[in-house]
Amino acid sequence: MERLIKRMFRDYYSKAFSLNESLVSPIERREFGVQFFDGLMQRHLSFAAGEELRSFLTSKVPKGVYYSSACYENPAAKEMELKGWVCADLSFDIDVDHIPTKCKQEHDWWRCKNCGYEGRGMSPPRCPICGSERMERHTWICDKCQHEAKEHLYRLVDDFLMGDLGLSPKQLIITFSGHRGYHVRVVSDEYSRLDPESRGLLIEYILGLGVKELVLEEVSGRRRYRAYPLDELGWRGRVARLLYEVISGYSVEELLEIGLSEDAARFIVRNRVGILRQLEARRPSWSFIKVIGRRNFESLVEEARFRGAAIIDERVTRDVKRLLRLPGSLHGSTGMMVKPLSYSELEGFNPMEMPSPFERFGDLCIKITSKRTYKVTVGGYKYDPASNPVGRPLKLPAPLAIYLLLKGHAEVVGDGDCT
Amino acid sequence: MVKLDLADLAKYPFLPEAKSYVERLGIELRELFNDPDYSDILERAYERVVEALEHGYVRLGRDPHIEIVSFPAAIALVSFVGSDLLAQRYATAEAKRASRQLERDNNLELTVYISDAVFNWGLKIVRRETLDGRIEETPMVPVYTYLKYASRVSGSFWSLVSRRVENGYVHLPLRALIRLLEEAIKDYILERFSPPVGVELGYAEPLVARLSELVKKRLKPAEELLEAYRIGEESYPPCIRVMLGNLRAGKGLPHLARFTIVTFLRALGWDVDRVVELFSILPDFNERITRYQVEHIFGLRGSRTVYAPPSCATLKRGNLCYAGGDPICGKVKHPLQYVRVKVGGKAD
Missing domain, CATH: 2.20.28 (Rubrerythrin, domain 2)
Structure with missing residues (x-):
């Protein structure tokens, strides 16, 4: 199986892959790393130009290819201390692994x-x-997870990076991760010079940590709440608007599900109109808190935060020496491309319908070896375990077959076995 | 346009106008150090450093001329002493003095001018009508500038979540802007320490010697201090090692870091004196206050609560987790647990 997959990866890197150097510029300052199919990692690689990188990938055929968000004086140095760290682009990783989804x-x-x-x-x-x-x-990829990842990507990009931080789409390098997430790199000298502690403050902001303290203050041991108008800036207005959404849109059952007591949930639904009017006021009052109590209010605030925050992987944003997947490379556990996306392409992008570079290999003959496969679409091809029984040789389109092989749920069988 | 008089330059001697004032006078360091006519300036320069060393604060002298010229001279003196700890302490004290003066002046225009003229912050001012009809002017700082400096100041007050953020800018009350400026001023001064080449010390020689003596007495080298209590430092978790490293470098530490170090070392059996001594290398050290706080945390004052070190989760939230790929960190939830695992015995 490994030989077949390597052959197909090599074919991709030699024929179809072309590095858009502007996405990793300045390439000669970046550290590159690769992971091979046997699991070994090789770091501290450096390439002067995209063509050099391509010939490396064609001859070594790694499972995953990575580059540093950081720029170094000497990216090939083996010791971090000798590399001469210059700066690191502010980077974000959105991965469904970190987002609770029901599916x-x-x-x-x-x-x-x-x-x-x-x-x-x-x-x-x-x-x-x-x-x-x-x-x-x-893990598995599915429509709902991909949808959720994109929702959080939009929050990150629209609400935080382009909204609050005022960045332009041109300053963002967005890629689909090749699995179930997205990466965003900010091209800005000012942000790239920030240290991990400063990035930590921004992480808190994007995750909305501290929103509870924003609305519930503790002044010399006594708790007070602070109400904000809906059009306030930053999280002040965001939390007010999201509370409005929750209060106006949630049924009693939904309120119970987010942790409110029966009484509080019923009170909110019964007095919805009055509460919303209070929230809308120019000088808003949130006096309903006094009725439902602090604990119930905290549940509402937490739900508001959950609806407004973009769930990013903290470690990726904080780490200024991290490697990210190379745009245009292949993801080694799905065979899908790490696809660069312009902001305007985002809306129409569906990772499961994204054309696969393996399309041209036609059908492959494989055998499902696991009972735990689920419905999936890869490269536009649908797979359903119900119609693909375990243990029997099957002909499946190459993009799907590669996905199942890389996920470890199938093995290659001889062409003669397939009918 | 802001009009600056001599008194302003004396308060803010790092302004470009103060620099050109000195240049216009044509006084060079060589003359300052070797011409008896300038002895009052040299004297004041020495005083500035001593005040920083002894009180962590530089007072504002009466003669603006002397105040302005003695500032670069003091920086030269500190450079000649060649102690990083003294440099940190001096820069911190001068920055604190500037921020106190700015608070006292309470002048938005002047503060914005300094931010732009010296630090190129590119501030904006937003004018909003308040609910009672007054016009309120609020300075706005670019988000990256806010992140850079606010991350060094501790407390939830500095969380970006609590701020008005608008299109790349953070709205700040004047006092908060001044606090961030203080950090920038400190950096600015720190960057200026480099011993001038080819300048004869002349009259400054005994002053530099006296300062070196004072530094030796007042600021015990961090390494020496830590050496004495080194037992098992290699068994401390990475977060504590980083915090102690920053302490060793004389860098300011956020409140949570200080609290963590004190509670952690208490759990390892340190006494109040040892802990207080450890903190004596910080540029803003004040023995009376530090001792009071340490005793409080040790449960010897106030509510008599003995505080435990914060958990890994709390440290993470406070941006103080430096686990990296440390294999033990992956297994523990608490810094003390780390020590237990590492030494295989009991730590608390």
């Missing part, structure tokens, strides 16, 4: 490598039974 119950599962305990949905950081961190995690 994960259907298609994601994990198993503890220590005690064998397993469960569905989002994987906990450690085994709930034995506490081990050695976890096997199985």
Whole structure:
């Protein structure tokens, strides 16, 4: 199987891949790293030009290709201290792995490598039974997850980067990650010089950490709330508007689901019009808090935060020496392309319909080896486990077959076995 | 346009106008250090450094002329002493003096002028009508400038979440703007320490020698201090090591970092004196206040609560987690747990 996949990856890097150098500029200052199919990593690579990188990829055929968000005096130096860090583009990673989605119950599962305990949905950081961190995690891509990733991407880009930070679309390099997420790199000298602590403040902002303290102050041991008009700037207005959304749109059941008490939920729904009028006022009053109580209000605020925050991977944004997937390279666990997207392309982009570079290989003959495959669309080709029985040789379009092979749910069988 | 008089230049001697004032007088360092006519300026320069060293603050002298010229002279003196700790302390004290003066002046136009003229911040001023009909003027700082300096000042007051953010700018009350400027002024002064080449020390020689003595007495080298209590520092988690490293470099630490160090070292069996001594290398050290705070955290004052070190989650939230790829950090939830795992014994 590895030989087949490597052959197809090589074919891609030699024929179809062309690096848009402006996306990694200045290329000679970036560190590159690759991960091979046997799992080994090679870091501290440096290339003077895109063509040089391409011939490297064609001859070595890695599973994943990465470049640094940082620029170095000497990117090929083996020791971090000798590299001469100059700056690092502010970068963001949105990955459904970090976003709670309901559909994960259907298609994601994990198993503890220590005690064998397993469960569905989002994987906990450690085994709930034995506490081990050695976890096997199985993820899947689906429409709902892709939709959710894009929702958070839009929040990050529209609300925070282009909205509050006033950046222009030209300053953003956006890529689909090749799996179930997106990367955004900000091209700005000012932001690229910030240290990790400064980036930490921005992370808090994008995650909305501290919104509770914004509306519920503690003054010398006594708690007070602060109301903000809907058109206020920053999180002040955002939290007011999102509270408005929650209060105007949620049913009693939905309010119960986010943690409100029965009484509080009923009170809000019954007095909805009056509460909303209070929120709309130029000098707003949130006196309904006094009726529903602080704890219920906190649940509302948390829900508002959840609707407004963009869930980003903190580590990626904080780390100024991190490697990111190279635009135009292939993702080694899906075979999908790490696709650069302009802001205007975003709306029409559907990763599952994205044409695959493996299209030209026609059908491949494989055998499903796992009972845990789910519906999926790759490169526009649909797969349904119901019509593809386990263990029988099947002809599947190459983009789909590669996805199933890389996810470890299938193996290659001889062409003669397929009918 | 802001009109600056000599008194303003004395308060803010890092302004370009102060620099050109000195240039216009044609006084060069060589003359300052070797001409007895300038002894009052040299004397004041020395005083500035001593005040910084002893009180963490530089007072405003009466004669503006002397105040302006003694500022670059003091920077030269500190450069000659060649102690990074003294440099940190002096820069912190001068920056604090400038920010106190700015607070006292309470002049938006002047503050904005300094931000732009010295630091090129590109501030904007927004005028809004308040609900009671007054016109309110608020300065706005570019978001990246805010992030750069606010991250060094501790407290939830500086969270960007609590601010009005608009199209790349953060609205700030004047006092907050001044606090950020203080950090920038400190950086500005720190960047200016480099011993002038080919200048004979002349009359400054005994002053530099006296300052070196004072530094030795007042600012014990961090390495020496830490050496004495070094037991097991390699077993500390990365966050504590980074915080101690910053302490060693004489850098200012956010409140949570200070609290973490104190509670952590208490748990490892340090006593109040040792902890206070450790903090004595910080540029804004004040023994009385530090001792009071440390005793409070040790449970010897006030509510008598003994505080435990913050958990990893709290440190993460406070941007103080430096776990990186540390394998032990992945397994623990608390800095003390780290030590236990590392040494395989008990830490608290």
